Amino acid sequence: MTLLNEILYVALTAAPWLLLGLCVAGLIKGFLPESVLTRWVGGTGVMGIVRAAVIGAPLPLCSCGAIPTALALHRKGAGRGPTTAFLIGTPGVGVDSMAITYALLGPFMLVARVAGAVATAIATGLLVAVTGRDKVVSRQTRDEGGCCSSGCTTSNTQPVALTPMSRLRDGMHYAFNDVLDDISLWILAGLLVAGVLMAWVPPETIATHGSGVGIMLLMAVIGIPLYLCATAATPVAAGMLLSGVAPGAVLVFLLAGPITSMATLGVLRRELGSRALAAYLVGIMGMALLVGAVVNVVVAQWGLDLPEQVGVVQELLPPWLEWTALVLLVLVAIRPLRRMTMQRLA
Numbered sequence: 001m002t003l004l005n006e007i008l009y010v011a012l013t014a015a016p017w018l019l020l021g022l023c024v025a026g027l028i029k030g031f032l033p034e035s036v037l038t039r040w041v042g043g044t045g046v047m048g049i050v051r052a053a054v055i056g057a058p059l060p061l062c063s064c065g066a067i068p069t070a071l072a073l074h075r076k077g078a079g080r081g082p083t084t085a086f087l088i089g090t091p092g093v094g095v096d097s098m099a100i101t102y103a104l105l106g107p108f109m110l111v112a113r114v115a116g117a118v119a120t121a122i123a124t125g126l127l128v129a130v131t132g133r134d135k136v137v138s139r140q141t142r143d144e145g146g147c148c149s150s151g152c153t154t155s156n157t158q159p160v161a162l163t164p165m166s167r168l169r170d171g172m173h174y175a176f177n178d179v180l181d182d183i184s185l186w187i188l189a190g191l192l193v194a195g196v197l198m199a200w201v202p203p204e205t206i207a208t209h210g211s212g213v214g215i216m217l218l219m220a221v222i223g224i225p226l227y228l229c230a231t232a233a234t235p236v237a238a239g240m241l242l243s244g245v246a247p248g249a250v251l252v253f254l255l256a257g258p259i260t261s262m263a264t265l266g267v268l269r270r271e272l273g274s275r276a277l278a279a280y281l282v283g284i285m286g287m288a289l290l291v292g293a294v295v296n297v298v299v300a301q302w303g304l305d306l307p308e309q310v311g312v313v314q315e316l317l318p319p320w321l322e323w324t325a326l327v328l329l330v331l332v333a334i335r336p337l338r339r340m341t342m343q344r345l346a
Contacts, residue, residue, distance in 0.1 A: 007195035015325035017103035021096030025060030030171020044079030053121035056089035081129030092117030097230035104238035106309030124283025186232030194239030223256025230258035248292035
C-alpha cells in the first residue's frame with residue numbers, strides 16, 4: 001500500500017499543473033504560425049542561436065517531435081547553430097514540463113532547469129556552428145515535415161484564414177490528443193519509478209552515493225541515448241530528489257534525458273555531419289555537468305531546502321482541485337474514455 005500511496009501522492013500533485021501546461025501548449029500550437037517561427041529562428045549568427053534556444057524552450061515538442069521541425073527550419077535557411085540550438089532547447093523543456101517541474105521539484109529547480117536547458121542549447125549551438133560553413137539554401141526548398149501550426153502554408157498553397165475559435169479548437173486537439181498520447185505511458189512509467197524510489201529506497205542509502213561528479217557523469221551517460229520526454233522525466237527526478245540524490249545530479253538527468261535520443265543523434269549526423277555530431281555530444285555532456293555542479297554549489301551556499309520548497313508548492317492547491325484534475329486527465333488520456341466523453345459533450 002505504501003507504493004500505491006506514493007504514486008497517488010505524486011499523481012495528485014502533478015495533475016493540476018500538467019493540465020495547465022497542456023492548455024498553454026494548446027494555445028501556443030494554435031496561435032503560433034510556422035511562418036512566424038521560421039522568421040524568428042532563421043539566420044546563422046550568434047543572435048540566431050540565442051533566439052532559437054529561447055523561442056524553442058516553451059514549445060510543446062519532445063525530442064523526436066522536434067526533429068522534423070528543426071529539419072524544416074534548416075532546409076528553409078536556418079544555420080547549423082540555430083538549428084542545433086532549437087533541436088536542444090525545444091525538447092529540453094516545454095510549458096507542460098515547466099508546470100509539472102514547479103509542482104514536483106519546486107521553484108528553484110524550475111529556474112535551474114529552464115536556465116540550464118537554454119544555456120546548453122546556446123553553448124552547443126555555438127560549438128556546432130564552428131564545425132562547418134552553412135550552405136545557402138533556397139527558400140523554395142520543399143518542407144520535409146514538421147509540426148505545423150494551424151494556418152501554415154507551403155509554396156503551393158494559399159494561406160487559410162482561421163478564426164480564433166478554430167485555432168483554439170485545433171490547438172487543444174493537438175495538446176489533449178497528440179501531446180498527451182505521446183507522453184501518457186511515459187508519465188505512468190515515471191510515476192511508478194518515483195513511487196518505488198520514495199517508498200522502498202532508504203534516503204540515507206541514496207544520499208551516500210547520490211552526490212559527487214561520479215553520479216552526475218552516470219546520469220549524463222544514461223540520459224543522452226535514452227528517449228524520455230521532459231514531462232515524463234520529471235516524476236522520476238522528483239523521486240530521486242526526495243530520496244536523497246543531489247540536486248545537481250537530478251538536473252543532469254533532466255537535461256541529458258529529454259534533450260536528445262538515438263533518433264536525434266542519427267538525424268543530426270546525416271544532416272550536419274560527424275564533426276557536428278561530436279560537437280553536439282561534447283556540448284550537451286559538458287554543459288549538463290557544468291550546470292549540475294553550479295546547482296550543487298548554489299544549493300550548498302544558499303542553504304536551500306529543496307524538499308521543503310516542494311512541500312510549500314504542494315500545499316497551494318486544495319485536494320478537491322487535485323482530484324478533479326486527475327480525473328479529467330485520466331478521462332482524456334485513455335482513448336476509449338476520451339472518445340466517449342467527447343461524444344457525450346457533443
